[in-house]
Amino acid sequence: MESTIRKPFQGVTNIILFNWHTFVIALIFILLLIIGKYYFLDNILFNIAILATLLSIVISLVTSLYIYDLTDLYKLSFLDKLIALKPASIVNINAGFDEISEVVKSRYPDSRFSVFDFYDPLLHTEISIERARKLYEPYPETQVINTKAVPLEEGSVDVILLMFAAHEIRNEEERIIFFEQLRKAITIQGMIIVVEHQRDLINFFAYNIGFFHFYSKNNWLKVFTEAGLEVSKEIKITPFISGFALKKYGTAS
Template sequence: MIRMVRYNWPKYLVTAVALVVVAALPWPWRLLAVPGAAGVAVSLAATWWAYDRSRLYDWRWALDLLPPPRRYAVVSTGLDEISGTLRRLLPAAEATLLDCYDPRVMTEGSVRRARKLTPPPRGSVPAEPGRLPAATGGQDAVFLAFAAHELRVPAQRRALFAEVARVLRPGGHLVLVEHCRDPVTVAAYGPGAWHFYPRREWLRQAGAARLTLAAETTMTPLIRALVFRR
């Protein structure tokens, strides 16, 4: 949760200033600060629950959903927080780290701050959504954790899923982890939930790339993992 606040601190600062201003208004207008403060509290509590108190960053749960990969790729779009854990869990596997961050496309301040605070791991290779530098059929698994939603243009998402399908061997798996825009996420994050896509978007992109849903699980109702098989 602390990392998320650091990545998004301008938003929280503006919200805090606005709440202070509203709270200083005459009665009963100051009561307008109550729903705003409640919304911030719910958002922070949801983030703490989803990231700090769930099994998400353990990543053993993912390895229970697919055969142990001998070769796998981690595709990120600005922030890679999983490759270190996967390397510890799969010490004998060959890891390829593909960094699709493009500051011309991913212009959100939170992504820039996240990248500055958490630089790409050593060995990361620059990549593009439509051009992953990996051999065709060479990967047993591809991991996409909170990365695909940063591609705001539909054609970029289509291109990424097509490339993932290309680099996966027949029978290989894509592990996609995302917040999905649904009533629970909207209740937790309010308008911020529209930064994410509904579950049907990922099913649509996977279907277009001829990937089949093989497993699904949740880390709290706010985070969903979809495992697709080529």
């Protein structure tokens, strides 16, 4: 099992390893522009396109370096701002790549702790997740589950964590069904913690068209509402990442 101590530049290295095809495509595009500039038409538009593509790559990598390597994101200290109770039970749910279970277990050593993995290669087809699964072993005793049949009894869990996982459920109806089941699983005062990038302006500047892989805040709120949940608290963990604490609709904070 990997140590909880993250290696230097582990975050940005993972981005490159999991998404190397994107960078290869961008570099091929730059090469074609250079060929076009020198062999066909020496036009300022070629220079602009080359610089814009290079700048996009650099900005996305520098942003990833900042978020995943230079902040305290993976120390999970933000959970103190989102979790308003002392949880007797915690479930961490991932989409096939788990970077936080060891840290969660160390932060809440007295809580009953379970880890679920909802990754289904037939439904969740992101190549980056496939590569991540090949490079990193799952947390011990991780249980593989189905998003439409989460094996949790009603009112049995105090806190459910979803960090960079829920957006991998690309079908909106599937996401709603999934969150409906999580709502039923939490206790009356229980919470679902969702940590995600959003499809907003700052993530567009950081990731260009890559921001389409994220969902807008309005979409998240729609999914939460239709699943019978409401936002108890929302924080910005970094300028690029939001954390939502969800509760059953109509319950007291």
